[in-house]
Amino acid sequence: MRTQCLGNRAAAEDAPPDPAAYSGEIRAAELNGPGNRAAPPGSVIYAIGDIHGESSKLDLMHSMIRADARGRVADRKVVVYLGDYVDRGPDSAGVIERLVGDPLPGFETVFLKGNHEEFMLHFLETGDSASGWFHNGGLDTLEGYGVEVRGHSLWRPDSGELRDALEEKLPDSHRRFLEALDLYHIEGDYLFVHAGIRPGRALEEQTAADMLWIRNKFLESNKDHGFMVVHGHTPRDFPEVRPNRIGIDTGAVYGGKLTALALEGEKRDFMQA
Incomplete structure (x- = not known):
């Protein structure tokens, strides 16, 4: 049985924090260069x-990654998706269809789970x-899959009917994709995870709830x-580089850019679509 990571606290915590609480963002291009990992x-x-x-932003990002990889000397190419493929935007179904369709041939692909995929799986499994x-x-997301949601109140939806329709x-292939998502991935000195980790706790003791929320x-x-932790989940205007983490959720669905981080040796480069 999958560990459930939902509940009132988790849902409330999905609201982005006040950006003023975290100062020091700088433009993506200014962050390119060597790191210490x-x-x-x-x-x-x-x-x-x-x-x-x-x-559409994902399509452009894939094109940018293909072009960037042609100029790299590395033989092994890996793309890690940090989760939150669905919800809020115009084409959740199209995003997953692209990801199951091997959009970057010749690349190893790693798909991580975000809290929004956890939301969706929980609804599919329970109708809650x-x-x-x-x-x-x-x-x-329901509308994107062709589910009729008109007439359903946010507060009192017929969730059983909507679950059956979904x-x-x-x-x-989309259901299998969602059920196979990983919680984290390690490459060299980097740990990739959707939201982050609990400070002071060993990796093997981290909970799914923390990694997602x-x-x-x-x-x-x-x-x-x-590790240097590479994460999403908390949207910022620009990538956020700290001594112990790099945040690359730049609010693509809120009118911002979709950001990717390229790592080769000790060098890091940011790309935005």
Whole structure:
């Protein structure tokens, strides 16, 4: 049985924090250059931040990554997607269809779970709308799959009817994709995870709830986590580089850019679509 990571607290924590709480963002181009951590030798690792149904931005990012990789000497190419493929944006179904369709041939692909995929899976498994999915973009995803949501109140939806309709519309390949998502991935000195980790806790003791939902305890920490943590989940105007973490959710669904981070050796480069 999958660990459930939902509930009133988790749903409430999906609201982005006040950007004023975290100062020091600088433009993506100014962040390019060497770091103090390294990717595995002979590899270039691309990490893509929260997509949230922005399929056109994802298409452009894939084109940019293909072009960038042609100029790299690394033989091994990896792309890590940090989760939150669905909700809020115009084309969640199209995003997942692209991801199951091998959009970057010749690349190893790693798909991480975000809290919005957890929302969606929880709804598919239980029909429970009390978790807050509908209030956090779930109705946009239902509409994107062709589910009729008109006449359903956010507060009192017929969730059983909507779940049955989604079950009917959701392609088997999309369901398998959602159920196979990983919680984290390691490449060299880098740990990739959707939201972050609990400071001071060993990796093997981290909970799924923290990896999907954590914000302030992680964002405010100056602890050395043993890895440079690359994460999404908390949208910022620009990529956020700290001594112990790099945040690359730049609010693609809120009118911002979709950001990717390229890592080769000790060098890091940011790309935005």
